[in-house]
Amino acid sequence: MTSHRDAGFFTESLSTRDPELYGSIVHELGRQRHEIELIASENIVSKAVMEAQGSVMTNKYAEGYPGKRYYGGCEFVDVAENLAIARACQLFGCAFANVQPNSGSQANQGVFTALLKPGDTILGMSLDAGGHLTHGA
Numbered sequence: 001m002t003s004h005r006d007a008g009f010f011t012e013s014l015s016t017r018d019p020e021l022y023g024s025i026v027h028e029l030g031r032q033r034h035e036i037e038l039i040a041s042e043n044i045v046s047k048a049v050m051e052a053q054g055s056v057m058t059n060k061y062a063e064g065y066p067g068k069r070y071y072g073g074c075e076f077v078d079v080a081e082n083l084a085i086a087r088a089c090q091l092f093g094c095a096f097a098n099v100q101p102n103s104g105s106q107a108n109q110g111v112f113t114a115l116l117k118p119g120d121t122i123l124g125m126s127l128d129a130g131g132h133l134t135h136g137a
Helices: 019-034 047-053 075-092 104-115
Strands: none
Touching: none
16 A cells, blocks of 8 residues: 555545455445345445445534534535435424434443443543533533
């Protein structure tokens, strides 16, 4: 692999940058297309979903709600989230929807469970000090 400082870092495809990793992904795609998956926790999504999940949106951290984000530069994330909200409301015939995943809380709980013992003390930093919403500060 080449250094991230070269000109191709933002433009070269995975097949060029890391053929071995690309090969494993291609083989997994073939497996999924030709085998029936019976593991309940796995799911096969459409190409469109994979394109969205693998898009530049993956580079963006957008904590908060559309129009009320903690960080700037979220206007395009807001467009995508508002689309998802409107579509969920239409699909379920409701007036309100929250399409944000629960992830930060579960991540924190996993770390707490792995590293702490009952009675241990932890520091919950406020958002503006670099903490997470789930720290309760």
